Each structure stands twice: as structure tokens, then as C-alpha cells.
Amino acid sequence: MTAATSVPADPHSPADQHSPAANPRRRVGRPAAAVLDQGGITAAALQLIGKSGYDGFTMAALASTLNVAPSALYNHVSSKRDVLVLVQDHLTSFVDVAAFETEPWEQAVRDWAWSYRDVFSKHTPLIPVIAVLPVTDAPKTLAMYEAVSAGFSRAGFPQERIIPAIVAFESFIFGSAYDVTAPADIFDSGTMAASTPHFTSAVQRLAEDSHEKPADVAFSLGLEALLAGLGALRAA
Amino acid sequence: MTAATSVPADPHSPADQHSPAANPRRRVGRPAAAVLDQGGITAAALQLIGKSGYDGFTMAALASTLNVAPSALYNHVSSKRDVLVLVQDHLTSFVDVAAFETEPWEQAVRDWAWSYRDVFSKHTPLIPVIAVLPVTDAPKTLAMYEAVSAGFSRAGFPQERIIPAIVAFESFIFGSAYDVTAPADIFDSGTMAASTPHFTSAVQRLAEDSHEKPADVAFSLGLEALLAGLGALRAA
DNA sequence: TCATCTAAATGAACGGCATTCATTTAGTGG
């Protein structure tokens, strides 16, 4: 009995973690067998979220996935929010920043923004966490910022505008991630249609003319506007 | 029974009433005399949130504010989420759309966007609710969309671009509302500073050069870019 | 070898939460 095989192992997970540890007693003895660790918890959490969504994501369910008692998790993580932070940081490594090395600024930002939105539109409950999380707590997220900052710097942005510009893009991306999850009929004005003629006709016109997904149309529109407007800040 | 769908009966209320004041209260069981209604619940909820924040906002606390048992609320509201929807819709009436009647498009959007962000930056837990809420369920929100759509239409926007453009602005506004609540040291890279030179220097440069609040700098930058880019969609 | 140290796992709590339901209450309309 006793787990043994139950640990996800997670073969391709580099143990790049620096054990933060919630407990005092830092004197290192390195005794026990390690049935659980942050990497395994993160992987299991991600899998559980994928299967059951954020409603089904409870500490009890997560523990059960790992064949462990719920309280055991608290030896490796100090709260549920901690787990969400781990998941968030892991997901951020799926955001594509590669183009900053190979493409001109505009195309690089475009690639980055679309992939960023796509990743987190499936994880909107994390957005309130990310938006307020100190970068120190999320190394992979910090790495993303470094790659993006470097790209902006190389593209000729004045230093003091780099962070505000990135934040502006990010704000737009987070808001747009929510938009992806909105129901198709969100703008159906129903019985109030008569009293909202301008809005109702605009909604109808969009539905008639457009074949793409409304969230993609809006995202593309806003992103291109930001690219043009913020791109103009670059030094000549 | 069980009215799974929406709010119950509401026999003789003109729907748009905002009864502000609390009601006469008695101590013991008081059934039929209309102690509670949606307007009163909304007002009490708003006040409670102002005093205790969203953490302290529980159905029990709300009921206690109204001198009523928690279960009594469910005669007027079908879930906590329903209360949040009522609050959200009420807050939306504080968003300023007046400028669409008096100012040129660009200035009107500016006023609208800043006030929209300011209102909801104090209520970020509502953002996941709004972003996904059918407009039918929120009459005042619908009214806001009508005013904004009319302004865009009058300004010469092609019909099929009006909704995407508004959604793009809104996405940016919601994301920026979160940004307002971020801690001041969110970008402090701490011990990792050495490995993130571009990012770290950009953060430092911003802190040195800017006297304004970082969230306002980013919002202004992004908003002006959107105004320029999307404004160009207008017919000549 | 064995006593000891300690990280990690356990299971039984705990308090808080939204929500349900049978019951009671008191106005209203017939």
C-alpha cells in the first residue's frame, strides 16, 4: 500500500524549484521519502483542473488525486491560493515569447499576446491571482517579463515607457481572456430591444456580417490599435 | 417549485426602483409586511461591501445588516450570485456616459473609460460576473451600452464595428481595473534581479522618472493608443 | 546496531459558508 506508484513522477519536470517551505526548522536533515512535492502537486492540480474545472478543484479532490490526505498537502503548500500560484506560474511557461528573438517587434508582440490570451482564457479564475501577484513569487512569470522587456528595449522603447506599455498590453489581454468565455447570446437584449435601438442594431449587424468569433474580432481590433499606438513610442 | 431560474415574483415593483433607505424593523418574526425587497437588498449589500469588503460580504452578514435571517433573503434572490448581479448593475449607473451627449467622440470615450475603470477598480470581484453576464439580466448596464453605442454610431462608426470596438475598450478597462489594486512592489524582482537585467532596469527607470501612479500611466498610455487606433475606423 | 531526529502523512476535528426546507406568521382579498 502506501502510494508508492501514485506519485505522478512527472518525468519531464525539471526540479528547478527552490524549496520555499512553509515550516520553520530550516536545519536540513533530508530524511524522509518525499511522496509529495511542489512539482507533483502542480502537475496534479493542472490535470485535475483540466478534468473537473475550477469548480471541481478542491483541496480534497487534489489530495485524492495524489492518494493522500488533504492535510498532507499543507506540508508543501501553505494554502489553496499557493497552489493556484504554482499553477499560474507553470501555465505562464506555455506563453510564447520566442518571437521576440526572431521577429520584428510588432509581430513578436502579436504572437505573444495571442498565445497569452489563449492560455488564460481557459483559466480565467487565475486572473485575479496573477494580476496582483508579486513577480518574486512566480519565477517563470518573471522570465516571461524579462523576455518581453528585452524585446521592447531592443525595439527602441524608452526605458521608462517599457513597463507601462507591457502593463497596458497585459490589461487588455486579461480582459479579453474573460471575453472569450462569455456566452454567445451575451448581447441579446431580449424584451428591452425596443428601448435600445442603437445597441440592438449594432449587435444585429455584427452577427450578420461577421463569420469569425466575436471575441476574436474584438481582440484583433484592440490589439492592432495598441500595436500601432504604442509602437509609435519607439525611438526613431 | 424551487424557481431554479431567476428572481421570484416581485409583484408590484417597477423594476427600476432604487429604494434607498432601510426599512422599518422589528425584532420577532415579521412575515407579510414587506420588510425586504431587491432594492433594499442591493443598497444594504453595497453598504456592507463598502464597510467590510468582499471577504466580509456573506449572506449571513448581509441578512444581519437587514435584521433578518439569512434564509429570508432567498425569498427575493435566488443565490448570492444574484445579489452580486444586482450590485453590479447598480454600480454601472455610476459610470459616466453623459459626455456622449455633449463632447466629441474621443473625449466622451475618455471620460467614460476613466469613470468605468474607477468604479470597478474598487469592485474587482465583480468583474468575472460582469464579463460573462447576459445584458438582459442587467437593465442599467444595458442602458449604458445603449448610450455608448449611440455615441459610436453618431461618431461615424460602421455598424458592424461598434460592438467589437466597445468590447475592446471594455476588455482593456476590466484588465486595468485589476491593475489598480496591485501592490506597489509587484514588480520588485528581489533576489532574481541579476538574472533579469532588462526587466529590472525598466522597472527602476519607471520608478525614478514617474511621479504619477503606475496604474494611471499604463491606463492612459493604453487608452490613448486605443482611441487613436479605433477612432480611425470612423467614416470620413 | 540502535536510539534519535525530523520531514511528511494521517484523520479527526473546527468554523464558516451558501443553500434548503418544514414550519410559522400575519396581512389581504373574497
Added chain:
DNA sequence: CCACTAAATGAATGCCGTTCATTTAGATGA
């Protein structure tokens, strides 16, 4: 005056995250 019904009650339900005293079992050092 009575029957009906909207509205309030409070006890109960089930789920949740989290805590804690206790146990388990590798590793360490004698």
C-alpha cells in the same frame, strides 16, 4: 371571517479550507 399566500424563521445539510495532535518511517550519528 376565513382561506390564501407571501414572507420570515431557524434548524439542518453538505461542502469547503484549514489546523493540530499524533503517528510513521527514512536518515543520521553514536
